[in-house]
Amino acid sequence: MKINKDGHIFTISFTFFMTVVLVFPLTLAYVGTKPIADAYWLDQHVIKTLASMGLPADAKNIEKAREEYKKLDKYTIGKLAKDSAGKLIVVYDTIDYDAIAKDPTLLHLFPSDSDRAALAEAKMTMDDVVSKALQDNSYTGNIPAFFYVTEADGQKRFGGDFTGPGLWGNVSLAVGSNADLSEISGMRVLFNVETPGLGGRIEEPGFTAQFDKIKPASNVGLVFNHPGTPAPNGFDAISGATITSAAIKDTINQRALVLLKAFVAQKGGS
Amino acid sequence: MSTPTFKQVTSENLNLNNPVLVQVLGICSTLAVTNKLTNTLIMTVGVSLVTAFANYTLSWIRHLIARRVRMIFQVLAITFYVVLLQLILNAFVPAVARSLGPYVGLIITNCIVMGRTETFAPANPPLISWWDGFTSGLGYMLVLGLLALIREPLAFGTILDIPVFPPEYLSSGNNWTIAIMAPSAFFLLAIILWVFKTRALKIEAAAKAPKPATAGGEA
Amino acid sequence: MSYVDPITLLFASIFTSNILLSNFLGTCSFIAISKDIGSSNGLGIAVIVVLVLSSAISWPILHYVLIPFNMIYLDLFVYIIIVAAVVQALEMIIERVSPALYMSLGIYLPLIVANCAILGVVLFMEIRNYDFGQSIIFGAGSGIGWWIAIVAAAAMRKRIDKNPVPAGLQGPGITLITMGFMSMAFVGFSGILRVQ
Numbered sequence: 001m002k003i004n005k006d007g008h009i010f011t012i013s014f015t016f017f018m019t020v021v022l023v024f025p026l027t028l029a030y031v032g033t034k035p036i037a038d039a040y041w042l043d044q045h046v047i048k049t050l051a052s053m054g055l056p057a058d059a060k061n062i063e064k065a066r067e068e069y070k071k072l073d074k075y076t077i078g079k080l081a082k083d084s085a086g087k088l089i090v091v092y093d094t095i096d097y098d099a100i101a102k103d104p105t106l107l108h109l110f111p112s113d114s115d116r117a118a119l120a121e122a123k124m125t126m127d128d129v130v131s132k133a134l135q136d137n138s139y140t141g142n143i144p145a146f147f148y149v150t151e152a153d154g155q156k157r158f159g160g161d162f163t164g165p166g167l168w169g170n171v172s173l174a175v176g177s178n179a180d181l182s183e184i185s186g187m188r189v190l191f192n193v194e195t196p197g198l199g200g201r202i203e204e205p206g207f208t209a210q211f212d213k214i215k216p217a218s219n220v221g222l223v224f225n226h227p228g229t230p231a232p233n234g235f236d237a238i239s240g241a242t243i244t245s246a247a248i249k250d251t252i253n254q255r256a257l258v259l260l261k262a263f264v265a266q267k268g269g270s
Numbered sequence: 271m272s273t274p275t276f277k278q279v280t281s282e283n284l285n286l287n288n289p290v291l292v293q294v295l296g297i298c299s300t301l302a303v304t305n306k307l308t309n310t311l312i313m314t315v316g317v318s319l320v321t322a323f324a325n326y327t328l329s330w331i332r333h334l335i336a337r338r339v340r341m342i343f344q345v346l347a348i349t350f351y352v353v354l355l356q357l358i359l360n361a362f363v364p365a366v367a368r369s370l371g372p373y374v375g376l377i378i379t380n381c382i383v384m385g386r387t388e389t390f391a392p393a394n395p396p397l398i399s400w401w402d403g404f405t406s407g408l409g410y411m412l413v414l415g416l417l418a419l420i421r422e423p424l425a426f427g428t429i430l431d432i433p434v435f436p437p438e439y440l441s442s443g444n445n446w447t448i449a450i451m452a453p454s455a456f457f458l459l460a461i462i463l464w465v466f467k468t469r470a471l472k473i474e475a476a477a478k479a480p481k482p483a484t485a486g487g488e489a
Numbered sequence: 490m491s492y493v494d495p496i497t498l499l500f501a502s503i504f505t506s507n508i509l510l511s512n513f514l515g516t517c518s519f520i521a522i523s524k525d526i527g528s529s530n531g532l533g534i535a536v537i538v539v540l541v542l543s544s545a546i547s548w549p550i551l552h553y554v555l556i557p558f559n560m561i562y563l564d565l566f567v568y569i570i571i572v573a574a575v576v577q578a579l580e581m582i583i584e585r586v587s588p589a590l591y592m593s594l595g596i597y598l599p600l601i602v603a604n605c606a607i608l609g610v611v612l613f614m615e616i617r618n619y620d621f622g623q624s625i626i627f628g629a630g631s632g633i634g635w636w637i638a639i640v641a642a643a644a645m646r647k648r649i650d651k652n653p654v655p656a657g658l659q660g661p662g663i664t665l666i667t668m669g670f671m672s673m674a675f676v677g678f679s680g681i682l683r684v685q
Contacts, residue, residue, distance in 0.1 A: 014339050015346070019566055022350045029354055030562045033361035040364045139561065140618045168493070169617045193616055195506070196369050197305045197425070197450045240447045294520060294661040298605045301513040345573065349565050357562060372612035375565050379605040381517045451676065452511045456669030460662050468657030 041138060042131055045161075045174075045190060053159035053176035054185035054212075055152060072159075074126035075109045075147040075263070076133075080118055088122040090129050092144040097258050104262035109147070141170040141191035145255075147263045148176075155179065158264055161190060164251030167243045169193035171202075175211075175256040179268050184222075187211035187252065192244075199244030210235040211252075221253030273394050276401055283405035284412070294463065296382035299373050300414050301455045305425050310418035311411070312366055316359070316374065318407025320351045321383045325403035327351075328391040344387050345378070352377045382406055417458055424449035495626050502630030505679040508606050509638045510672040512613075515606030519639055520664050522597065524650075529643040531594045532601075533636030535579070537629065539601050540610055542575045543568070544628030547611045548621050561615075568611045576601050606635055642667055 043062055046069040050057035057065045078092040090110065100106050111119060111126065119125065130146055137143050141163065148159040159176035172191035177184050189203045201207055216222050217233045224245070225234035237245030274282075300317070303309040327347045328340075335343055356374050359367040367374070377383060386406050391399045422428060424446045427435035439445055448454050493501075502508070509515050515536070522532050547568055555561050580598045584591045601607060610631045614624045645667055654663050 011339065011342065015342050015570065018343060018346050019570070022346060023563060023566070026350065026353050026357070026562065029357045033357045036361040037364055139556075165493075193371075196303070196371065200369065240451065294665070295517060298513050298516040301516070345569060346566070349569055353562060353565050356565075372609060372616055375612050376514070376605050376609055378565060378569055379608050448673075451672075452513065453669045453672040453676070455513065456665050456672055460658065460665035460669065463662045463665065464655070464657040466657075467662065468655070471656055 038131075038135055038138070042134060045130075045134055048174045048188035048190055049148060049159055049161070049176075052174040052186040052188045053148065053150070053157045055150070055157065070127060072148040072150045073267075074130060075111070075149075075267075076126075076129070077108065077145055078110045080110075080115055088118065088124060090133075092133075095145060095255075095259070097255055100262050101254075101258045104265045107259070107262035107266065109263070109266060141172050141193065143170075143172045143191060145259055147259070147267075149263075149267050156268060157185065158260060158268070159185075160256065160260060160263065162251060162256040162259060163191075164247060164255050166192055166194055166247040167199055168195070171244075171247055171251055173248070173251055173256060175252060175260065177257075177260050177264075179264065181257065181261055181264060182215060184211055184214050184216060184252075186213075187248075194244045195241070198238065199241040201238050201241065202244060202248055207238060216253075216257060221257050222249055224249065273398060276398065279398060279402045280405050283402065283409045294459070295385065296380045296410060297414070297459070299376035299380050300410075301417075301459070302373055302452075303370055304414055304418040304455055305421050305450050306369075307415070307418040307422045307430050309366060309370055310414050312359070312363065313370060313373065313377075314407060314411035314414055316355050317377055317380060317383065317410060318404050320348065320355055320377055321386055321403035321407045322400045323351050323403070324348045324383060324387050325391045325399040326396050328387050329394060329396040329399035332392045340392070344384070348383055348387065349378050382410055413462065416462060417455065420458055421449055421454060424454070426450070493623065495622065498623055499626050499630045500678075502627050503634040503637070504675055507634040507638060507672075507675050508610060508631040509635050510668065510675050512609065514609040515604050515635055516668075518597075518600050518604050519635075519642070519668075520661050522600075523639050523642040523646055523664065526640065526643040526647065527593070528597065529639045530636075532597045533632075533639050535594060535598060535601060536604065536606065536635050537632030539572070539575055539579065539607055540628040540632040541625060542579075543572050543607055543611055544614060544624045545621075546571050546575065548614065548619075548624045551615060564612075564615060568608055572601075572607050572611075606631065638668075638671060641671065 043059075043066070046065050047057045047059055047062075049072075050065055050068055055068060057068070059065075076090065076092065077095060078090045081089055081091045083089045093108075096106075119129075133144050133146070143161050143163050145163070146161045150157055156179050157176060158179070159174065161172060161174055163170050163172045165171070170191060171189070171194070174188045174190055175184060176186050186208070188208055192200065192202060194200045194202065214222065214235065215232045220233065223231065223234050225231060225236050235249075296317075300310060300313050303313055324344075324347050328344055331343070352375060355377070356367070359370070359374060383403075386403050390402045394402070419429065422430075423434050427433055427437075427439040427445055446454075506512065509519060518532065523529050550567055550571070551561075551564065555564060555567065576598055580591075583594065583598075610628055614627055619627060642664065646664065649663055649667065658666070
């Protein structure tokens with residue numbers, strides 16, 4: 001099959017031309033549908049954060065949930081900077097979990113008072129910071145660590161977003177706890193790309209409900225249940241999804257609990 | 271070549287002799303999601319719509335485009351509709367879209383879509399091409415829906431996320447884990463294929479001879 | 490970036506998360522070609538080459554063009570064009586370098602464009618956010634896994650076809666059952682490196 005030069009050039013240019021033509025309506029569709037998709041995932045974040053902290057969160061009453069969420073005090077680990085367009089953005093620090101586990105005072109929370117002033121001047125709130133971080137990382141799931149604290153029924157409740165390695169990609173969890181870390185109020189999965197039907201089952205209520213009011217042991221944290229002997233700090237792994245279940249366990253023990261301990265040390269107690 | 275009527279197209283694509291069943295075409299992109307009926311239905315409706323509109327577009331321009339670039343235009347048109355489908359799914363059913371993952375994008379390489387746009391669209395007017403594409407997709411949906419209808423209760427104890435087995439079925443690993451994993455799809459599809467193909471062979475044999483011939487000789 | 494280490498990733502992509510036997514991709518050409526060991530071997534090797542090349546070319550375009558410019562929704566266009574271009578180029582190169590190879594393999598190359606496995610591997614690489622090295626390993630591993638599967642299936646089919654198979658199962662039916670058993674066997678590998 002001998003193809004002459006003209007044929008090649010024509011083919012290639014036709015391909016590029018058609019691609020460009022087809023891209024325009026798609027770009028319109030993308031720009032039109034992205035806000036809808038983003039709004040959904042933000043609402044999911046709101047509901048899951050509140051649920052993990054043991055606060056009422058009803059998908060049917062999303063307005064109320066959004067109000068409750070606004071009332072949470074929000075923190076993260078990072079610094080203010082300006083992007084190439086001169087807009088104020090937050091640059092997140094890489095976290096050394098082992099160092100913070102040994103010395104909780106190493107946790108430097110953002111925003112400090114001067115940061116708050118700068119944010120207020122730019123007419124940004126921490127809510128804007130969180131939603132921007134979620135949108136920027138909706139694809140990789142590399143959600144930065146965020147912390148939440150609020151008071152309900154006279155008691156302080158703490159929560160946060162924590163990201164760790166799963167089997168195929170990142171796993172982001174919303175984990176909440178009480179004031180002395182003796183009890184995890186709940187855990188919800190914010191992001192995962194695990195095997196659908198196997199590791200992906202960590203999102204199911206049947207799995208996450210195990211973490212409601214689970215009591216982590218002081219040095220060990222959470223463990224897998226041995227068959228037949230459930231422990232107060234134990235949960236059942238998913239059969240057929242050993243690595244993903246272990247990833248959840250490790251993310252909670254080595255990241256969530258470590259950071260929450262440091263956070264509570266600074267923000268706990270009235 | 272005469273243009274088939276709507277009725278002819280429908281009966282050809284929706285009967286149980288359709289190519290999906292007989293030749294197992296185009297199943298790869300959807301087998302992976304057949305462990306949940308909701309995902310399967312959304313995927314197959316997506317395939318039907320993409321095939322329909324791609325067929326329509328290619329039929330519409332069939333007199334305007336030279337043969338050499340038709341293949342490229344075919345691929346680009348199919349890609350266009352799949353990207354559009356993906357954007358719509360991401361916006362309106364985001365949870366399902368995320369669990370479908372990359373399999374929506376794989377509709378591009380689906381043999382059914384490529385087959386119909388290659389054979390039917392260039393030879394027939396737009397409207398009937400749309401209908402042919404859509405019914406091919408529906409025929410595909412019948413097979414895969416059946417597969418999911420068997421797999422989901424065994425794997426998760428639910429149909430369309432409504433529990434149909436008692437909760438004890440799912441707790442402490444009483445469910446049939448292999449039904450969630452890959453091998454079950456292969457075996458179940460083979461069984462479905464066996465049933466329908468045997469039936470088709472019997473009909474064929476009865477139509478050919480006054481008395482039924484032995485099935486082993488034909489194939 | 491994903492934290493999976495290279496050995497685990499290679500092992501997983503070949504065995505425990507085999508692109509064909511666990512992810513169902515590439516079934517159509519598999520069922521059609523696995524009748525004959527020679528062509529299965531050839532097609533398998535062609536798939537490995539196309540996969541590695543496609544992953545290698547797609548990754549930089551994804552990370553240096555699509556993501557910075559917020560054009561991820563156009564990924565499918567880019568990938569399908571890359572795959573088609575790679576296959577076309579490969580066909581021309583093989584035709585020049587070794588006409589004998591082209592005679593035996595040539596007709597299968599265009600089939601590869603429609604092979605869901607190629608596009609599927611690139612899409613998995615995108616969703617799992619691999620870095621460049623991991624993409625190459627994943628592409629090569631998936632190709633090797635597909636190749637092992639098709640050659641093993643061809644060898645098995647040779648023996649199966651000599652035995653009486655019920656009429657309803659002949660052809661695709663018995664191939665699917667074979668694939669089911671192979672799939673179960675490959676799941677058994679997950680005990681070796683603790684990969685699910």
